[in-house]
Amino acid sequence: MDYSNLFCVPQNITYFDSGASSLTAKAVVEKMDEYYTQYRANIHRGAHRLTRKASEEYEAVYPKLAKFFHANEQEFVNVRNCTEAINAVALGNDWKENDEIIVTDIEHHSNLLPWLKLGEKGVKVKIIKSDEQGIIDANGLNEIICKKTRLVSFSACSNVVGAQMPIEQMVKISKDAGALVMIDAAQHVGHHALDLSKVKADYIAFSAHKCFGPTGVGVLYHREGAPLNPWFLGGGTIRQASLEKYKLIENRERFEAGTPAIAEWIGLGAAIDTISKIGYSNIEAHEKAMINAMLKVFARAKNVRLYGPAEAQKKACALFAFNVKGVEHHQTAVMLDKFAFALRSGHHCAMPLTKKLGVDGTVRASLHIYNDEKQVQKFAEALEKISMLS
Amino acid sequence: MLCFVALIVFAILGIFSAKYRALAIEAFGCVGRTMTLRPCESKLDERIKATLVAKTLEHSPPLAKALHKHFALFSLLFTLLFFGSMIYSVAAVYNYWAYGNCNGPNSSAFCVFDAVAGNANNGNITFVAPGVGPLKGNGSIVLVEFGCFSCPYTKSTEPLLSQFLAKHPEVSLEFRAYPIVAHNTSTISAEAAFCADEQGKFWQYHDELFTKDDHSLSGLRNISQRLGMDLNKFDACMNSSEVMQRLKKDEDAGKAAGIYGTPTFFLNKKSLVGPKTLEDFENLLAGNVQHSPEQMSSCKVQ
Numbered sequence A: 001m002d003y004s005n006l007f008c009v010p011q012n013i014t015y016f017d018s019g020a021s022s023l024t025a026k027a028v029v030e031k032m033d034e035y036y037t038q039y040r041a042n043i044h045r046g047a048h049r050l051t052r053k054a055s056e057e058y059e060a061v062y063p064k065l066a067k068f069f070h071a072n073e074q075e076f077v078n079v080r081n082c083t084e085a086i087n088a089v090a091l092g093n094d095w096k097e098n099d100e101i102i103v104t105d106i107e108h109h110s111n112l113l114p115w116l117k118l119g120e121k122g123v124k125v126k127i128i129k130s131d132e133q134g135i136i137d138a139n140g141l142n143e144i145i146c147k148k149t150r151l152v153s154f155s156a157c158s159n160v161v162g163a164q165m166p167i168e169q170m171v172k173i174s175k176d177a178g179a180l181v182m183i184d185a186a187q188h189v190g191h192h193a194l195d196l197s198k199v200k201a202d203y204i205a206f207s208a209h210k211c212f213g214p215t216g217v218g219v220l221y222h223r224e225g226a227p228l229n230p231w232f233l234g235g236g237t238i239r240q241a242s243l244e245k246y247k248l249i250e251n252r253e254r255f256e257a258g259t260p261a262i263a264e265w266i267g268l269g270a271a272i273d274t275i276s277k278i279g280y281s282n283i284e285a286h287e288k289a290m291i292n293a294m295l296k297v298f299a300r301a302k303n304v305r306l307y308g309p310a311e312a313q314k315k316a317c318a319l320f321a322f323n324v325k326g327v328e329h330h331q332t333a334v335m336l337d338k339f340a341f342a343l344r345s346g347h348h349c350a351m352p353l354t355k356k357l358g359v360d361g362t363v364r365a366s367l368h369i370y371n372d373e374k375q376v377q378k379f380a381e382a383l384e385k386i387s388m389l390s
Numbered sequence B: 001m002l003c004f005v006a007l008i009v010f011a012i013l014g015i016f017s018a019k020y021r022a023l024a025i026e027a028f029g030c031v032g033r034t035m036t037l038r039p040c041e042s043k044l045d046e047r048i049k050a051t052l053v054a055k056t057l058e059h060s061p062p063l064a065k066a067l068h069k070h071f072a073l074f075s076l077l078f079t080l081l082f083f084g085s086m087i088y089s090v091a092a093v094y095n096y097w098a099y100g101n102c103n104g105p106n107s108s109a110f111c112v113f114d115a116v117a118g119n120a121n122n123g124n125i126t127f128v129a130p131g132v133g134p135l136k137g138n139g140s141i142v143l144v145e146f147g148c149f150s151c152p153y154t155k156s157t158e159p160l161l162s163q164f165l166a167k168h169p170e171v172s173l174e175f176r177a178y179p180i181v182a183h184n185t186s187t188i189s190a191e192a193a194f195c196a197d198e199q200g201k202f203w204q205y206h207d208e209l210f211t212k213d214d215h216s217l218s219g220l221r222n223i224s225q226r227l228g229m230d231l232n233k234f235d236a237c238m239n240s241s242e243v244m245q246r247l248k249k250d251e252d253a254g255k256a257a258g259i260y261g262t263p264t265f266f267l268n269k270k271s272l273v274g275p276k277t278l279e280d281f282e283n284l285l286a287g288n289v290q291h292s293p294e295q296m297s298s299c300k301v302q
Helices: A026-038 A049-059 A061-069 A082-091 A113-121 A138-144 A167-176 A262-278 A280-300 A329-338 A351-356 A373-387 B002-014 B018-035 B044-059 B061-069 B071-099 B112-116 B152-167 B186-198 B202-211 B217-226 B231-238 B241-257 B278-286
Strands: A076-079 A100-104 A124-128 A149-155 A180-184 A203-207 A218-222 A238-241 A246-248 A304-307 A319-324 A344-346 A362-366 B141-147 B171-177 B264-267 B270-273
Touching (some): A049 A262, A061 A076, A061 A262, A076 A082, A082 A113, A082 A149, A082 A180, A082 A218, A100 A113, A113 A124, A124 A138, A138 A167, A167 A180, A280 A304, A280 A373, A319 A329, A319 A373, A329 A344, A329 A373, A373 B044, B002 B018, B002 B044, B002 B071, B018 B044, B044 B071, B061 B071, B071 B112, B141 B152, B141 B241, B152 B171, B152 B278, B171 B241, B186 B217, B186 B231, B186 B241, B202 B217, B231 B241, B264 B278, B270 B278
Parallel strands (some): A100 A124, A100 A149, A180 A203, B141 B171
Antiparallel strands (some): A076 A218, A238 A246, A304 A319, A319 A362, B141 B264
16 A cells, blocks of 8 residues: 555655655644644643643643553653653763663664763673674673663664664563663664563653654653653753752653743654554555565665665664665765665764774665655666666 | 866856855865865765766766776866866956957967857958058058057057068058947047048048047047147038048948958958067068958957
8 A cells, every 4th residue: 555645755856764764744744734823832831722722732642652652651751852862861860880781782873872971970881792784682682781780772773774673582681680771762663563561661762753753852751660860950840949949840741841842742643643544564564565675676786785684584674774886885875866866875873883894884775654666676777877887 | 176176166156056155165175175185074076976977877887987987087187177278268368358369469260259249250351452541651562451549459559560561661551440339439530530631640640549548529639739730620521521421431341341350451362350460460461371260359340
């Protein structure tokens, strides 16, 4: 079934850059437009009908998220993006010297730098090494986790090679060892369901713009009981304040200082509705077809090297890193742009993994529900032309 | 390397478009880094390369491959050609300004500015025989000049002509007036010269006109007075229809001959257009000048 009519699809270019930012669902644009044109007002700030309506729409997103992820609505926090969510956990915990944090070597910088910075407090960061395809074996975690491990943080899916992470095993090993678990779900939420009643992670982070939503808003999930102090304070976070002291609100509002991204948050709600409307089973089936089609293209392409897993079952999403022999990755992306394909090139904010792959950068094709096999065929033709330069 | 070219091209295009202004700034940064032997941070050069290669790929993959593999060499050649062409263009503009011919004083080759200015001429100037205008000298060989008193090229040729005539007493000079209408005082000064001719003072007046810049009626009267001419006669002449007819006769002769600029010279059934060197006149006298070529610059007939 063709779902592309549900999205704002650019004309005259094929969008293969969903790993960086997915296309926006039309419902999201309509919902944000509705906010700006019909009830544009700040939330929780007054008694007039506009603010009441805005607050109602804004608040309605929390139970929507709770239902979607099988969690409690008080466990979701409105943040700017996935990066802020991860930083919030790094800043909102009381770390002690010799605490250990475990991450993998495939991480996006957003799930690496906040932890490395804790080194200033004497926190030690341990790394789980991936194999040559960028695949993580959960046994690697078993080997290095110990009683000092306070947190294990990992991506649900590599943003460079699209490799599937053994999420449930990783969570189980971490919880068995008494460590907190954080999942960077930036590349996951738009592609696969995440049932938090089963996946017992303590923190989840993702951005709306990677799952059909608007830019500028993200979600931090923190399981009830998981430690987290507000990393910012200000308007909307307190129950009482005087010139000497303040008392924070007990619920999630204590994490949302200042006026949040109201329209974007409401837009996120519409993005969640769009995913629900399509259904994860349909998204996964479509993406599987895209993965198979793209893997065939790369298998046939001469002078093209695919990085990461070449088997469909090891792919979590239709995301492929590659290089054309003898052509610099950035130039390949520019040439593909000339052939009307939008792809990303570079290190994809994952320099350690790119370095491990032995290159300065790669070209990344990332497809989604709105792409189709005709586009894949045209991509194959464009790739074939560029590979002639080798 | 290509950043140097990009900077100039985008800077010019940037005058008209903000899009190119941003690219010009990028190119400027690129040039700075290239000159300090560092790679271009904005990767503008790589984008240009990829764009060119991609466009070439659509038409000729082998050529695209060659371009991709040897882009540095292509860039160098293109850059050298670009700057070479620029230097050549600047020289041409200077020549056009200084000599009225973009190829230099001794050249008779095609000048693009003539074509741009709409003055392209196929060089088919027909010979104008002497025997009509005022004559200077006693030589039996007559060099006919169609000139304009307000034309800087005609003026600049005067010293050379004097040298040439002094060296060749066998040559005399016949002057035919061919006013360039774009020059405000060209007609009135030509008429004044003819009125001076009526009083036997043509060549003195001719020389004065090329020395003095004030060719207004009062300026022309001053010249007449200075040369001891009868001002009443001069004024009457200036208002007469005869002088206009005489001028028209010269103009008609020039038009019929296909003259497109001043000064134009005729000798030995050959023509020479524009400010020339002594050598050119020698060649004309010796009959070594080929038929007047496509273009040479001069004060153009509008």
